[in-house]
Amino acid sequence: MNKVILITGAAKRIGKEIAKEFFSAGAKVIIHFNNSEEDAVHFCEELNEIRPSSAISLQANLDDINEVKALAHNALTAFGKIDGLINNASTFYPTPMGDFTTQDWDALMGSNLKAPLFLIQELYQELKKQSGFVINVTDININRSIPNHSIYLAAKSGLSSITQSLAKDLAPEIRVNAIAPGAILEPPHKTWTEEEKNNILRTVPLNKMGTESDIAKAALFLADSLYITGQTLNVDGGKSL
Numbered sequence: 149m150n151k152v153i154l155i156t157g158a159a160k161r162i163g164k165e166i167a168k169e170f171f172s173a174g175a176k177v178i179i180h181f182n183n184s185e186e187d188a189v190h191f192c193e194e195l196n197e198i199r200p201s202s203a204i205s206l207q208a209n210l211d212d213i214n215e216v217k218a219l220a221h222n223a224l225t226a227f228g229k230i231d232g233l234i235n236n237a238s239t240f241y242p243t244p245m246g247d248f249t250t251q252d253w254d255a256l257m258g259s260n261l262k263a264p265l266f267l268i269q270e271l272y273q274e275l276k277k278q279s280g281f282v283i284n285v286t287d288i289n290i291n292r293s294i295p296n297h298s299i300y301l302a303a304k305s306g307l308s309s310i311t312q313s314l315a316k317d318l319a320p321e322i323r324v325n326a327i328a329p330g331a332i333l334e335p336p337h338k339t340w341t342e343e344e345k346n347n348i349l350r351t352v353p354l355n356k357m358g359t360e361s362d363i364a365k366a367a368l369f370l371a372d373s374l375y376i377t378g379q380t381l382n383v384d385g386g387k388s389l
């Protein structure tokens with residue numbers, strides 16, 4: 149694969165695994181990060197040791213529209229082209245009724261909806277030129293709800309909606325798809341109790357958590373599937389059934 153892929157939030161966890169999957173398929177990868185500089189730099193070094201000049205890391209706070217635009221510009225100049233954008237970065241925390249503020253709204257809408265949409269706008273002409281693709285990472289729970297997460301879920305629902313509308317608006321040159329993960333990893337900085345874990349597994353017909361690799365493989369599949377656009381691939385062990 150002689151392609152250049154920008155993955156947001158790719159210093160750790162699911163984003164990192166997506167970057168590894170595309171790198172292993174021969175792509176050059178642009179690893180976006182916000183706070184996880186050490187992880188991002190170290191990860192790029194590892195990849196460049198395996199294949200020189202094939203990975204670069206770029207910092208941006210996606211809550212800041214100027215940084216979103218700078219990220220797009222720097223990503224474009226990094227390897228001279230971009231074939232694929234994977235909107236994976238996300239802020240996730242509860243916003244119980246009575247407690248949330250406009251800052252919470254901005255933080256949850258920023259990384260989960262506004263930044264992905266504006267990144268696409270900044271990059272669509274280049275993606276058009278390369279007959280490229282966008283993959284938006286949403287969440288299986290937008291159709292089921294998670295208690296006290298109304299703002300996060302509204303943002304992910306918006307991301308799901310723009311996946312469909314932009315698939316039409318940007319066709320035929322650019323394919324726009326989404327992946328909706330189910331229970332893959334515990335949220336950052338949280339460890340589930342056995343009881344919490346069992347409660348989650350009860351809702352998953354395959355009776356196990358997914359892995360980062362399940363999402364990464366789905367992303368590579370969508371990138372390679374030239375007749376699929378506007379679709380959401382549920383990678384959730386059957387949870388949505």
Ligand SMILES: NC(=O)c1ccc[n+]([C@@H]2O[C@H](COP(=O)([O-])OP(=O)(O)OC[C@H]3O[C@@H](n4cnc5c(N)ncnc54)[C@H](OP(=O)(O)O)[C@@H]3O)[C@@H](O)[C@H]2O)c1
Nearest residue numbers: 157161162181182183184209210211236237238329332333
């Ligand atoms: N984990 C799951 O089981 C699960 C379930 C359903 C959906 N998903 C979705 O799958 C994707 C990956 O999940 P994950 O659990 O691996 O994500 P995560 O660890 O919660 O977040 C990924 C990265 O997003 C970046 N990020 C957050 N806010 C940002 C901001 N304002 N500006 C720039 N970067 C920001 C962070 O980068 P830095 O560390 O560099 O700051 C973080 O490492 C997300 O879209 C998530 O919503 C995950």
